[in-house]
Amino acid sequence: MHGWSGKILRVNLSDQTTDDLRLNPDIYARNIGGKGLAGELLFDHFQRGWDDPQLPLVFMTGPLNNTVSPTSGRMTVMSRSPLTGAVCDASVGGKMGTLLKRAGYDGMILSGTSRNWCGLNISESGVSFCDATSLCGLEISAIHTRLQAAPGMDQGAHAMIGPAAEQGVRFAAIVFDGHYFAGRGGLGLVMAEKHLKHISVSGGLKTAVFDRAELQAAQEEIYRLVSASPILTGDLGISNYGTGALYDLMRSRRMMPTANFRQTYFEHSAAMNAAAYKNRYRTKKFGCAGCHILCKKIGAKGEIIPEFETMSHFSSLVGNRDLEAVVEANRICNEAGMDTISAGVTLATYAEISEQELAPEKMLGLLADIAAGRGEGTALGQGSLRFTQEAGRPEVAMVSKGMEFPAYDPRGAQGMALAYATSTRGGCHLRAYPISHEILRKPVSTDRFSLSGKARIIKISEDMNAVVDSLTACKFLFFAASLEEYARALNAVTGMQTSAQQLLATGERIYYRERIMNARNGFDASDDDIPARFFTESGSSSATIQVAPLDRQEFLQERAAYYRIRGLDENGLPTAEKCAALELPC
Amino acid sequence: MLKLLNKYAQKLVNHGLCLPDTPLVGGVNDCVLWNRQDPHSTELEKIVAGLNINSIILARPVEPFASILDYHCRNCTAEFVPEDTETRTFLHAIPVARSLTAAEIIPLLQKRKGCVVEGQGIIATGTVSPEQAFVVFSSIIFSAFVKFFVDYAYVLQTGAADEEAREMLPALLATYDQFLPNDPTVELEAGTFSTPDEIVQAMIAAGRATVDARMVDSFFGNISYFAHDNVYISQTGSSLDELASCIDACPLDNSACTGITASSELVAHRDIYLGGEQRAILHGHPKFSVIMSMLCFEEQCQNRGKCHIRCKKERFIGDIPIIPGEVGTGPRGLSRTLPPAVQGRRGAIVYGHGVFTVGHKDFREAFTNLSAIEDQCRQAYLQLIADLSAGSAQG
Numbered sequence: 001m002h003g004w005s006g007k008i009l010r011v012n013l014s015d016q017t018t019d020d021l022r023l024n025p026d027i028y029a030r031n032i033g034g035k036g037l038a039g040e041l042l043f044d045h046f047q048r049g050w051d052d053p054q055l056p057l058v059f060m061t062g063p064l065n066n067t068v069s070p071t072s073g074r075m076t077v078m079s080r081s082p083l084t085g086a087v088c089d090a091s092v093g094g095k096m097g098t099l100l101k102r103a104g105y106d107g108m109i110l111s112g113t114s115r116n117w118c119g120l121n122i123s124e125s126g127v128s129f130c131d132a133t134s135l136c137g138l139e140i141s142a143i144h145t146r147l148q149a150a151p152g153m154d155q156g157a158h159a160m161i162g163p164a165a166e167q168g169v170r171f172a173a174i175v176f177d178g179h180y181f182a183g184r185g186g187l188g189l190v191m192a193e194k195h196l197k198h199i200s201v202s203g204g205l206k207t208a209v210f211d212r213a214e215l216q217a218a219q220e221e222i223y224r225l226v227s228a229s230p231i232l233t234g235d236l237g238i239s240n241y242g243t244g245a246l247y248d249l250m251r252s253r254r255m256m257p258t259a260n261f262r263q264t265y266f267e268h269s270a271a272m273n274a275a276a277y278k279n280r281y282r283t284k285k286f287g288c289a290g291c292h293i294l295c296k297k298i299g300a301k302g303e304i305i306p307e308f309e310t311m312s313h314f315s316s317l318v319g320n321r322d323l324e325a326v327v328e329a330n331r332i333c334n335e336a337g338m339d340t341i342s343a344g345v346t347l348a349t350y351a352e353i354s355e356q357e358l359a360p361e362k363m364l365g366l367l368a369d370i371a372a373g374r375g376e377g378t379a380l381g382q383g384s385l386r387f388t389q390e391a392g393r394p395e396v397a398m399v400s401k402g403m404e405f406p407a408y409d410p411r412g413a414q415g416m417a418l419a420y421a422t423s424t425r426g427g428c429h430l431r432a433y434p435i436s437h438e439i440l441r442k443p444v445s446t447d448r449f450s451l452s453g454k455a456r457i458i459k460i461s462e463d464m465n466a467v468v469d470s471l472t473a474c475k476f477l478f479f480a481a482s483l484e485e486y487a488r489a490l491n492a493v494t495g496m497q498t499s500a501q502q503l504l505a506t507g508e509r510i511y512y513r514e515r516i517m518n519a520r521n522g523f524d525a526s527d528d529d530i531p532a533r534f535f536t537e538s539g540s541s542s543a544t545i546q547v548a549p550l551d552r553q554e555f556l557q558e559r560a561a562y563y564r565i566r567g568l569d570e571n572g573l574p575t576a577e578k579c580a581a582l583e584l585p586c
Numbered sequence: 587m588l589k590l591l592n593k594y595a596q597k598l599v600n601h602g603l604c605l606p607d608t609p610l611v612g613g614v615n616d617c618v619l620w621n622r623q624d625p626h627s628t629e630l631e632k633i634v635a636g637l638n639i640n641s642i643i644l645a646r647p648v649e650p651f652a653s654i655l656d657y658h659c660r661n662c663t664a665e666f667v668p669e670d671t672e673t674r675t676f677l678h679a680i681p682v683a684r685s686l687t688a689a690e691i692i693p694l695l696q697k698r699k700g701c702v703v704e705g706q707g708i709i710a711t712g713t714v715s716p717e718q719a720f721v722v723f724s725s726i727i728f729s730a731f732v733k734f735f736v737d738y739a740y741v742l743q744t745g746a747a748d749e750e751a752r753e754m755l756p757a758l759l760a761t762y763d764q765f766l767p768n769d770p771t772v773e774l775e776a777g778t779f780s781t782p783d784e785i786v787q788a789m790i791a792a793g794r795a796t797v798d799a800r801m802v803d804s805f806f807g808n809i810s811y812f813a814h815d816n817v818y819i820s821q822t823g824s825s826l827d828e829l830a831s832c833i834d835a836c837p838l839d840n841s842a843c844t845g846i847t848a849s850s851e852l853v854a855h856r857d858i859y860l861g862g863e864q865r866a867i868l869h870g871h872p873k874f875s876v877i878m879s880m881l882c883f884e885e886q887c888q889n890r891g892k893c894h895i896r897c898k899k900e901r902f903i904g905d906i907p908i909i910p911g912e913v914g915t916g917p918r919g920l921s922r923t924l925p926p927a928v929q930g931r932r933g934a935i936v937y938g939h940g941v942f943t944v945g946h947k948d949f950r951e952a953f954t955n956l957s958a959i960e961d962q963c964r965q966a967y968l969q970l971i972a973d974l975s976a977g978s979a980q981g
Contacts, residue, residue: 224675227916230822230850234915236836236843245843252844275841437714441823441847444717444805453587456615456640457714463638464713484678484698501696504638561616 002210003063003494004028008041009105009127011120013194014053014112016129021109029496032503033062033106035089036470036510038078039517041109043585046517050082050186051193053113059159059199060107061097062472066207068215069489070222070481071474073098073290075107081185083170083342083383084402084426085521087514088185091430091469093288094176096157096201103203114195119147124203132197136166139335144178147200156202162337165192167373169381171342171404175334179296179304180288183339185403185425210495218489222481223292229480231440232293238476239285242297243308244274249439250312253448254545255412257405258316260348261398261531264409264539264547266316272323277305280323288474295476299327306330306340312407313344318351318358325360329367336371343367345404346384350376352396353388401426401527410530411539411547413438415446415454418558421528422458422566424514430475432461442479449546451554455561463507470510509582512567516574516584525572528559587613591621591641594716598645602765602800603727609645611716632688633709637695641716643723644686646707649761651727653754654734658682659704660750668733670876671894671939672725672806675913680726683709700726717805724804728871734758735877735967742974743883752975759968766800777948778813778865785811785818786833792868792949793826801956802826802870807940808849809949810867812859815839819855821847826870850914857925858944864928866945868952872960874967875941879908881970894937903966906959908935933959 006028008021031037038058048055057079064072075097081088100107103124110120119132135143140162147158157177165172165188172188173181182188209215226232233239238246250256251269258266277283281299297305306314306326314320314329333340347366351358358366369377379387384404388397398405403426410417415434423431434457438448446457464483468475471486483500490496490503498506518527535555539547563570567578579586591611598604611621614634620627626644634642646652658666658680665681667673673680681694681701691709694701700710700722708726712718734751741748772795779785793809796802807826810819815838824832836845836852838860845852855867882893882901889896894910895918901908909927911920920936927934932955933943941959945951 221678223916224912227919228675228850228913230848230852230914231846234846234848234850235853235856236840236846236848238846241843245846248842248844249846270842274843439847441821443713444715444721444823446715453590453613453615453640460638460640460713487697499697501637508638564616 001025001028002208003067003490004033005101005104005106005205005207007105009108009122011108011110011127012112013110013114013118013196016114016118018127028063030506031510032467032470032490032506034060034074034076034091034470034472035078035466036506037107038076038089039087039510039513042078043513043517046080046087047520048080050080050085050190053194054111055080055190057110057187057190057194058107059096059100059110061101062470063494064471064473064489065097066101067209067493068219069473069493070219070226071288071291071293071477072471072489073288074472074474075100076469076472077174077182077187079187079190081187081403081425082189083186086401086426086518086523087424088187089425089469090182090184090187091472091475092174092176092180092182093291093474094157094180095289096159096176097472098289099157099201099203101203101207102205103201104205110194110196113193117195117197119198119200120196122199122201124205135160135197137163139163140175140337141178141335143198147198150200153200153202156200158198158200160198160337161188161191162335164336164338164371164381165189167371167381169336169338169370169373170383170386171339173337173339175337179334181339184341184428188337209493211492214492215489218485218492221485221488222477225480225485226293226477231442231479232476238295239293241274241278242283242295242305244277244297244306244311246308247273247311250407253412253439254540254542254547255409256312256316257398257407257409258540259319260317260345260352260396261405261409261533262352262537264412265542268321269316272311272315272321272326274311276323277311281305281327291474293476303327304330304334309407310340310344313341313348314363317344317348317407318363320358320360320363322360325364328364332364332367332371338371341406342383342404343370345398346380346387349384349388349396349398350380353391353393395532398531398533399427400530401523403427408435409539410534411550413448414451414550415448415458417530417534417550417555418451418454418458418562419461420530421559422462422562424511424518431465432458433465433475434458434461436461436479440479443482451551451558455558456565459562459565460504462511463504466507466510467503470507509584512574512578512582513584515566515568516579516586519573525559525563525570528572587615587619588621590716591619594643594720595621597720598643598723601724601797601803603647603651603724604645605648609643611719612642613716614640614642626686629686629688633691633695636688636692637711639711639713641712641719643710643716643719644707645723647727648765650758650765651731652707653758654730655702655708656705657734657751657754658730659702666730666733668729669736669880669938670729670732671913671936672871673729674894674938677722677725677729680729702726702730721804728803728873731873732876732880735874736880739881739967739971739974742971745977747975767798772798772953774950774953775948776950779811779948780813782818782835785813788949789818789820789833790829792866792953793820793829795953796868796870796956797825797827799957801872801960802940807870808851808855809869810849810855812865817852817856817859819845819848819852822849851921853915853921854924854942857921858928861925862929863946864944865947866949866952867942868945868949868956869940869942870956871940872956872963874964875903875935875960876938878903878963878966879935879937879939894939897937903935903959903963905931906933906935906962907931908937910937911939913939935959935963
């Protein structure tokens, strides 16, 4: 095979045995890799609870990993979310995707539960288990340092969970190489349930490429588009400022979630933008293996600079004006191994319910309590929905399907309302990311204050991003390139003869399968929704920008249109006809 | 949705690309909506059903573009590949269908954003807006036009002659004259502009004038003005005839990233301002300037085929340099080649791409320079093919 190794590592943590799973090449072609292949392998197990030992936790690379295809070194982690009960997959950077291929595997399926905390070591010469009890309670950076110190592993890839997962935080993350997060939905808690503390991978194998010259040509096309993208490589783009470059844009468009989404403008935000971090911390770039954009930023003294969502939620959402407190909040979450978006929103709901402003010390203290599983942190660690339900105020949980919203207020980019609602993993911006056209003007701009016609756009974007996560490429690249260029790269690597539109059809099948998986676990139209606040309260308008409440009727009409376009019934459930057309079990 | 469909149908007419009431524009949400009734809509709906798209345009362009498209259809097997920047970056290749049938067209549009249907016109698609389809439609016309005239000159230069093209040429040039506005000169506001409102208004007017003069197509081109340590610049993907709300003020000290949506050429514009006394920059894609930039008869050049990034030869049309450079900020980006080339000059032509011109006070000078360079290039082209034809006849 070209592109794929043809071998998936199957691990039973209960008895610490492994074997190799070899799939029919047709299954690879129909699912591509990453999210697609992980969904295929999870499908039959998906009615298991997240804490069922036999529920697999799947790590999957794509055919472009370990090749020169641009920004294709990512991988997917997928299982069922402890936070939402829904499908949960994360596209994660770093170098594990590349090194897993170099170790000879397309991915790994982990099931069972180890008796004691263990680690898993994978290389081209074999797989072994080790005792990891000594790593428990340590912060992520300390764990990473120890794993790198193992013989021959200083250049290896390491996935690990931190104290938050050990303490049962439902938004605990899996952290890769110290800095890259499978952040959302609590995949870290699934790994903790299996008593797997870390996975370490090394290898030196090459991935077979069908046509190197053609891949080179595809690479040039993609690089050309990246160079032409102001958002990626422009002077003010994310290569220079990180994803925080979006912060000013959200402020100027009056769609920055503020005070738990009760407002959309934070008056102190001008002094807390990406330029302020760059000046204060004299930042440098770093990033994933094989990426030349290098969107991550680190300060001169090693401070990890927050990503956009973290910058926004730990400032405007909780009312914090202290830049250094944002960096510290980010550090606490990173070291504990927990999702900053869910943490930020949960703190904002706490602030609203308790009717208090969170001083920096209070904010940081609560985060530390969540990570340590103590005091009020125990309840907050269950996420916004459970916390607010416990407090009798579920209406203030800014979630969809139980997952907390990121830093885009849907009243300022109305396609986002539908995207949040229909996302298979809940309040997630990355499934359809209408910000791309509603705000960033890519591929062209659309009217951000209208939902009209957005249903089909959202559906197509969900399908496209399902492909991107299956390839496994970086979504940022698609501010510049398109599936047209990546189809060329995929064909060059694998010898396939696919096209952009054929890949979209593959993406449609991958996404529909997730709808089936959620439906089997009881999700329906009542879950494809967003909180009432967005339909009843205005955002923070200015003299020139009116941020009105969303029109509930228009939202429901467009959601109904989405169901028709997606081939779902009126209740958002899969239909036998569509399942048959996509050759999926219903 | 219908409003958008009508907007882009009308825009095709306003830009002189189609006759009134001829563009057929479809928008798709949970059903297909058309800007007008047309017998082709039935077949187009089959095409829509076979693709994940949200918009589609079918239209036959006016002359000379229709004849040029037909020429390319006759002279290729499955697709033709112009070598200008719009094709290289965006279209990659232009596939050709021989019939307007879903069975033939769907496979082409599975791979590319648009195609030419021989004798029928262009089908273009979009996934988020009819604007995308409009951009594809317009770019196919631009690229096909440029390819025709570039190829014709190169064939002549070999001493041979493309008889079919030669016979077409007089009519093409005559109808291209009709495509161009009668009077390309406009009375733009004289500067210097100081308030943001004055600057934005001047940019809106200059952008519209550039489109009306047919010196840029669809959402390509950009425009900027420098004042108060800010570069006021059109946003990425904005149409120069619709710049209201599409201008970013980018501070030189980069104290805010609001301009992340600014044109991909922000750095090139900024460095031109930092290196001289200019206040206004205008960038269009006038066709004969692009054509002339692509005509180089250097024999056995080792950079042939990579001229757009590797050309080291000093080339000029009159006093205007022709330079290499990719769009944007990459290692071979025009952000590196353009600023030094423009200093002390009226402007520069970027190989296969377009023209950048400058003004020291306002857009009058920049616009005049753009228009003059295009006129100069057109005359140069006509002289070139006359000379080559004479040489060919003697040979």
